[in-house]
Amino acid sequence: MQKVLAAAGVASRRVSEDLIGAGRVAVNGTVVTELGTRINPEVDKVAVDGVAVQLDTTKRYLMLNKPVGVVSSLRDEHGRPDLRRWTGQFEERVFNVGRLDADTSGLLILTNDGELAHVLAHPSFGVTKTYIALVRGTVQPRTVAKLTAGIELEDGLITADRARLLPGSGGQNSMVELTLHSGRNRIVRRMMDAVGHPVVELVRRQFGPLHLGSLASGEIRDLTKVELGQLLTLSRGAPESTDRQAEEP
Numbered sequence: 001m002q003k004v005l006a007a008a009g010v011a012s013r014r015v016s017e018d019l020i021g022a023g024r025v026a027v028n029g030t031v032v033t034e035l036g037t038r039i040n041p042e043v044d045k046v047a048v049d050g051v052a053v054q055l056d057t058t059k060r061y062l063m064l065n066k067p068v069g070v071v072s073s074l075r076d077e078h079g080r081p082d083l084r085r086w087t088g089q090f091e092e093r094v095f096n097v098g099r100l101d102a103d104t105s106g107l108l109i110l111t112n113d114g115e116l117a118h119v120l121a122h123p124s125f126g127v128t129k130t131y132i133a134l135v136r137g138t139v140q141p142r143t144v145a146k147l148t149a150g151i152e153l154e155d156g157l158i159t160a161d162r163a164r165l166l167p168g169s170g171g172q173n174s175m176v177e178l179t180l181h182s183g184r185n186r187i188v189r190r191m192m193d194a195v196g197h198p199v200v201e202l203v204r205r206q207f208g209p210l211h212l213g214s215l216a217s218g219e220i221r222d223l224t225k226v227e228l229g230q231l232l233t234l235s236r237g238a239p240e241s242t243d244r245q246a247e248e249p
Contacts, residue, residue, distance in 0.1 A: 001025070001037045001046075008041075008055045009225065010048060024049050045236060052232035060092040061223040061231070062110040065215045068201075072099035072108065086110070086220050097121050097207075101186060106131070106204030107212045110220070119235040120208060123183035127234065128161055130179045130206035131188050135197035139165055139174040143195050147178065151194050158182055158191060173200060208234055 005016040005025070019025050023033050026047045039046065041055035064086055066072065074095060076082040080102065087094050087110065097109040098121040111117055119125050147163040159180075166175035174197065178188055189199045205212045209230035215221065223231070 001027070001032065001039050002035060004039060004041050004055055005046070005048075005053070008053055008057060010053055019048060026050075047233070050233070051229035052236050054228060054232055058092070059113045060090060060094055060111060061113065061116075061228050062086075062090075062094060062220055063210060063212075063215065063223055063227075064108045064110055064220040065212060065217050066100055066105055066108045067217045068105045069102055071102050072096050083110070089220075098183075100204060104202045104204065105217060106202075107207045107210060108204075109207060109210070116231060116235045120231070121183070123181050126181045127208045128179050128181045128206075129204055129208075130162075130177065132166070132203050132205055133176045133178060133188060133192055133199050134201040135174050135176055135192050135199050136172070137174065137197050138171070139176055139197055141165065143197070144176070146195055147176075147191060151191055153184075153190055153194060155184060158184065158187060160191070179206075 002013050002016040002020060005011065005019070006013040010016060011019065016025075017035055020035055020037075021033060023031050025032055027037070027039055027044050029045075044055075046053045046055060064083075066083075070081045070083065070085075073082045074084060074087060083096055092112045094110040094112050095117070097111060097117045100106060100108055109117075109120065120127050144163050144165050147160040150157050150159040160178050161181060162177075162179040164177050166177055168175060176192070176197075178191070180187065184190075188202060192199050203212075210223070210227055
């Protein structure tokens with residue numbers, strides 16, 4: 001097991017042995033302290049200090065700050081700018097987790113891990129996404145309350161998990177932060193239209209535990225070990241589901 005942990009980049013082989021001896025490593029939910037324990041990296045689930053570890057070194061996990069005007073597709077049939085500008089940089093065939101419409105910028109995850117992508121993209125798993133919307137008009141506190149109380153749209157009731165008016169709002173436009181896990185098409189724009197404040201600009205700042213941070217528009221990077229551990233832990237703790245649906249805010 002220590003050899004597999006070292007190959008996965010968790011720590012050196014010697015430090016991995018120390019982690020095992022200290023009872024900080026679990027295999028399939030059971031703490032293992034015996035050095036030399038044999039595991040199957042393709043089947044067994046390993047965690048260190050309760051944080052999941054990816055043993056399959058062929059998997060790739062990336063964060064892109066998608067610019068406005070780019071379609072969330074690996075090949076757009078209408079010839080619009082698409083994700084090939086970034087995916088072509090990697091040997092692995094990575095794909096996007098869910099979608100952001102062409103007019104929306106922000107955090108987009110690219111990976112070749114289908115199991116993780118399913119959990120992150122499907123609304124039944126409750127993975128939240130946070131958006132910052134610049135909207136027309138002066139948004140009142142009662143309007144923010146409507147967003148969390150629930151709004152009836154043509155395809156049913158929708159409720160934001162959280163909503164708040166950001167400082168500096170006022171005048172002709174306002175800034176609203178919305179957090180939700182819905183997978184409905186263009187849902188943020190439709191919600192804001194429904195309360196009388198059409199979206200002018202929209203950016204996704206957060207996807208589950210991931211934050212866009214200072215990543216500039218058009219830039220892409222690998223997830224850190226900490227970020228990946230958070231995502232894998234989230235994925236492994238999710239209930240089973242067979243339906244698949246991507247979101248497009």
